[in-house]
Amino acid sequence: MINATEVRNGFKRRMPGAGEPRLFRAPGRVNLIGEHTDYNEGFVMPAAIEFSTIAAVSARTDSKVHVYSKTLDQAFEFDLDDPAPKPVDGWSDYVAGTAYSLRDGGAKLRGANLLIDSDVPLGSGLSSSAAIEVSAAYALLAIAGVAMEPIQIALACQRAENQFVGVRSGIMDQFASCFGALGHALMLDCRSLGHQELPLPPNVSLVICNTMVKHELAGGEYNQRRADCEEGAKTLGIRALRDITVEEFADRGKVLPERIFRRCRHVVTENARVEEAAQALRSHDCAVFGELMNESHASLDQDYEVTCPELNVMVELARQVSGVYGARMTGGGFGGCTINLVQTDAVERFHQMVAKGYQERTGLTPEIYVTAASQGATEVFPT
Ligand code: ADP
Numbered sequence: 081m082i083n084a085t086e087v088r089n090g091f092k093r094r095m096p097g098a099g100e101p102r103l104f105r106a107p108g109r110v111n112l113i114g115e116h117t118d119y120n121e122g123f124v125m126p127a128a129i130e131f132s133t134i135a136a137v138s139a140r141t142d143s144k145v146h147v148y149s150k151t152l153d154q155a156f157e158f159d160l161d162d163p164a165p166k167p168v169d170g171w172s173d174y175v176a177g178t179a180y181s182l183r184d185g186g187a188k189l190r191g192a193n194l195l196i197d198s199d200v201p202l203g204s205g206l207s208s209s210a211a212i213e214v215s216a217a218y219a220l221l222a223i224a225g226v227a228m229e230p231i232q233i234a235l236a237c238q239r240a241e242n243q244f245v246g247v248r249s250g251i252m253d254q255f256a257s258c259f260g261a262l263g264h265a266l267m268l269d270c271r272s273l274g275h276q277e278l279p280l281p282p283n284v285s286l287v288i289c290n291t292m293v294k295h296e297l298a299g300g301e302y303n304q305r306r307a308d309c310e311e312g313a314k315t316l317g318i319r320a321l322r323d324i325t326v327e328e329f330a331d332r333g334k335v336l337p338e339r340i341f342r343r344c345r346h347v348v349t350e351n352a353r354v355e356e357a358a359q360a361l362r363s364h365d366c367a368v369f370g371e372l373m374n375e376s377h378a379s380l381d382q383d384y385e386v387t388c389p390e391l392n393v394m395v396e397l398a399r400q401v402s403g404v405y406g407a408r409m410t411g412g413g414f415g416g417c418t419i420n421l422v423q424t425d426a427v428e429r430f431h432q433m434v435a436k437g438y439q440e441r442t443g444l445t446p447e448i449y450v451t452a453a454s455q456g457a458t459e460v461f462p463t
C-alpha cells in the first residue's frame with residue numbers, strides 16, 4: 081500500500097515553500113460480480129482495493145492549480161477561473177476535469193499545489209482513473225473548506241470523466257472509490273444509487289490476474305452490446321432490462337431475435353446472480369458466491385460474447401487450483417483482468433500455478449495482484 085509519509089516527503093522535496101500538505105487517499109476497485117448490468121440500470125458488486133492514489137495538497141493564494149504526477153513524473157498547471165477550459169487529451173484532464181466539475185456544481189475552490197502518487201496499475205481495469213479523480217476531489221474540496229456529500233463527489237468525478245476526459249462510463253468506479261468499506265463488498269443499485277455493504281470472510285483474498293491483452297474491438301463491441309440491450313428492452317416494453325425477472329424473461333423473451341435474446345438473457349440472469357451473491361455473503365457462503373462467479377463468466381462468454389481466449393485460459397487455470405472458490409473476467413471484457421476469490425492460504429500456490437500455466441499456454445507473462453476489500457476515500461496522516 082502506498083506510503084503516506086513518503087508521499088508527504090515527496091511533496092516537500094518537489095514543492096519546497098508550498099507548506100505542509102494534507103493527504104487524501106482514494107482506492108481503485110474491482111468488480112466481483114454484476115458485469116454489463118450498470119447501463120441496464122441493474123446491480124453491480126465492486127469492492128475498493130488496497131491499491132490506491134494519494135493526493136497531497138496545500139493552498140495557494142492565486143486561482144491556479146499546480147499539479148504534479150509523481151507516478152508519471154509530469155507537471156501541469158491550470159486556472160480555476162478559466163471560463164471555457166479545454167481538455168488537453170492527457171492525464172491532467174482527470175484532475176482539471178474534476179476541479180471544473182466541482183466548480184460547475186457550485187463548489188468555491190481555491191488555488192492549490194497538488195502532488196499525485198499512486199500504486200494502482202494505470203490502465204489495467206482497476207480504475208486508477210477514479211482513484212485520481214476522487215483523491216484530487218477530496219484534496220481540492222478540503223483545502224477550500226468546502227463540505228460535500230460523498231455521493232455528490234462521486235457524481236462530480238463521473239461527470240469529469242464523461243464530459244471532460246470523454247470516457248463513457250457508469251458510476252461504479254467513482255462510487256466504489258468513495259464508499260468502499262474495509263472487508264466489505266458493495267452492492268450498488270445503478271438506478272437508485274442505493275447501496276449495501278456485504279461482509280467478505282476474513283480468510284479469503286481477492287486475486288486479480290491481468291491477461292496483459294486488450295483487444296482492439298472493445299469500444300465498438302461495447303456500443304453494440306448497449307444497442308442490443310436497448311433494442312431488447314424496447315421490444316419487451318420495459319424501461320430497462322433491470323425491470324424483468326428471470327421467470328418473466330423465460331416466457332416473454334421468446335419474441336426476441338436469437339442474438340438479442342442471448343444478450344438480454346445475460347443481463348437478466350446476471351442481475352439475479354448479484355442478488356444471490358449478496359445473499360451468499362450475508363450467510364458467509366463462499367462456495368455459493370464462487371459458483372455464481374463461475375456462472376457469470378460462462379454467461380459473459382456464451383451469451384454476451386465479451387470474453388476472449390486469454391480470459392478463458394486464465395479462469396480455466398484458476399479453477400484447477402484447490403482453494404479457489406470462483407473465477408471470472410471482470411470489467412468490459414476482450415482482455416483486461418480476471419477476479420478470483422481465493423482462500424488466503426492458497427494464494428501462494430495460486431500465483432505460481434496460474435502464472436506458469438498462463439505463460440505456457442499463451443506466451444504472455446501475467447501480472448497478478450493480491451488484495452483485500454478496503455476502505456473508501458479518506459484523509460490520511462503520515463506517521
Ligand atoms: P483504469 O481506470 O482502468 O486504470 P483508464 O484508462 O480509465 O484505466 O485510466 C487510466 C488513465 O488515468 C491513465 O492513462 C492516466 O491518464 C490517468 N491516471 C491515473 N492515475 C494517474 C496518476 N497517478 N498520475 C497520472 N495520471 C493518472
Ligand code: MG
Nearest residue numbers: 207208209210
Ligand atoms: Mg478508468
